[in-house]
Amino acid sequence: MPTSSNTMVQTRQNLMEAFWELYTIKRIEKITIREITSRAGYNRGTFYEYFKDVYDLLSQIEDELIADMQQFTPVSLLTDAPIPLDHMMNKLVTHRKYLAVLLGDHGDPSFQSKIKTSYRNMIVQQLANTGIKLNMELEIVLEYALSAMIGVTGSWLQQGEKIPLDQLVKLLQRITQDGLLQTIRTQI
Numbered sequence: 262m263p264t265s266s267n268t269m270v271q272t273r274q275n276l277m278e279a280f281w282e283l284y285t286i287k288r289i290e291k292i293t294i295r296e297i298t299s300r301a302g303y304n305r306g307t308f309y310e311y312f313k314d315v316y317d318l319l320s321q322i323e324d325e326l327i328a329d330m331q332q333f334t335p336v337s338l339l340t341d342a343p344i345p346l347d348h349m350m351n352k353l354v355t356h357r358k359y360l361a362v363l364l365g366d367h368g369d370p371s372f373q374s375k376i377k378t379s380y381r382n383m384i385v386q387q388l389a390n391t392g393i394k395l396n397m398e399l400e401i402v403l404e405y406a407l408s409a410m411i412g413v414t415g416s417w418l419q420q421g422e423k424i425p426l427d428q429l430v431k432l433l434q435r436i437t438q439d440g441l442l443q444t445i446r447t448q449i
Contacts, residue, residue: 279300323369381404413429
């Protein structure tokens, strides 16, 4: 009897959850397929129906996270309207369980680069649609902004979200709109 699509999706999800439980407590190179399948209640053969190895499993989790985080309305960078950081941050914290680990010390070092590249590509495409070509200075501005946003998000999550999300968003908007030095001066 063929396996139903729902069962396959559930099996894959169970394997991913079992992996994630292990990944939150140990480095990926220490996680075995046997541990994952035992925790999920499947055999090794079932694992290989969905994943090549533990690195492929992690990559699939990351790709799904990034695809979901990209689901927001693009903002026009050519107007004075504020960047909707609240929407972006809400999307990021929807995945806090994963991002707190992936952006942390034991996470995948390439994940930050993947997020940055995905957001950068969206912004570059949006600029291209309005006839603006990327130059070196704009490239540096994008790198600065995206690195800062990802770093702040990771730090905020790892420190236990010590300030409310809306307060964090207001602070980031102030930094973005008023500039870094002006915002620092208002904090001291």
